[in-house]
Amino acid sequence: MSRTDKPSSEPLVIRSLAFLGGQASPGGWRPESSLPEIAFSGRSNVGKSSLLNALVRHNSLARVSQTPGKTREINFFAVNDALMLVDLPGYGYARVSQEERAKWRPLIESYLETSTQLRGIVQLLDVRRDPSPEDRQMLEFLAELGAPTIVTVTKADKLSATRAAARIAEITASLGLEPEQVIPFSAVTRLGRDELASAIEDLVAAPSWRQE
Numbered sequence: 592m593s594r595t596d597k598p599s600s601e602p603l604v605i606r607s608l609a610f611l612g613g614q615a616s617p618g619g620w621r622p623e624s625s626l627p628e629i630a631f632s633g634r635s636n637v638g639k640s641s642l643l644n645a646l647v648r649h650n651s652l653a654r655v656s657q658t659p660g661k662t663r664e665i666n667f668f669a670v671n672d673a674l675m676l677v678d679l680p681g682y683g684y685a686r687v688s689q690e691e692r693a694k695w696r697p698l699i700e701s702y703l704e705t706s707t708q709l710r711g712i713v714q715l716l717d718v719r720r721d722p723s724p725e726d727r728q729m730l731e732f733l734a735e736l737g738a739p740t741i742v743t744v745t746k747a748d749k750l751s752a753t754r755a756a757a758r759i760a761e762i763t764a765s766l767g768l769e770p771e772q773v774i775p776f777s778a779v780t781r782l783g784r785d786e787l788a789s790a791i792e793d794l795v796a797a798p799s800w801r802q803e
């Protein structure tokens with residue numbers, strides 16, 4: 592076995608990444624694919640693009656999600672022709688109308704209810720903020736659906752390690768989560784990158800939770 596044939600110890604090594612397009616409305620166009628899907632959800636500005644970029648070590652995800660309009664769509668990225676990362680629109684953006692803010696729900700919920708390939712969701716929370724009503728609604732929706740959910744508490748570098756650990760314990764308890772469900776994350780220091788990548792690999796390898 593040559594050196595390059597050795598399996599890497601790094602989880603989820605990205606060999607290829609392709610943006611396949613965006614879904615703009617419930618039941619609207621989406622890429623046809625049979626790849627297992629992992630969806631990423633969180634309020635606007637929580638650090639979703641930064642987390643996705645840290646996860647795949649690539650900047651094309653950020654470029655797409657900064658394209659005006661694209662951030663209100665569900666964006667699909669194929670990784671290694673083996674799995675699909677699904678970037679859900681950020682909710683709770685303060686500068687849009689109440690009406691506009693209400694649109695995220697049907698789009699996100701219809702995706703979560705109907706995508707047969709969905710293997711799990713990564714829900715992002717900000718270490719410095721208490722979970723918003725919309726964060727709680729989303730987690731309740733996921734719990735009712737029964738979809739495997741990983742919570743990442745991001746921007747951990749914004750606090751001291753002690754303070755971050757205390758905040759994460761508070762957030763975990765206030766949401767009634769198990770500590771094992773929660774991954775501390777930082778796009779700046781890459782804290783949690785490999786743990787999240789391994790958790791995603793495990794979800795993809797496990798049988799689907801969905802009764803088909």
Ligand code: GTP
Pocket residue numbers: 633634635636637638639640641642656662681745746747748749776777778779
């Ligand atoms: P929208 O797509 O606009 O809703 O935002 P988003 O959730 O994709 O957040 P984005 O990744 O664009 O990050 C928002 C801001 O937070 C940016 O200024 C980032 O640089 C910053 N940020 C994101 N993640 C981290 C992190 O882990 N640590 C620190 N210090 N800053 C972060």
Ligand code: MG
Pocket residue numbers: 639640641656657662681
């Ligand atoms: Mg973004």
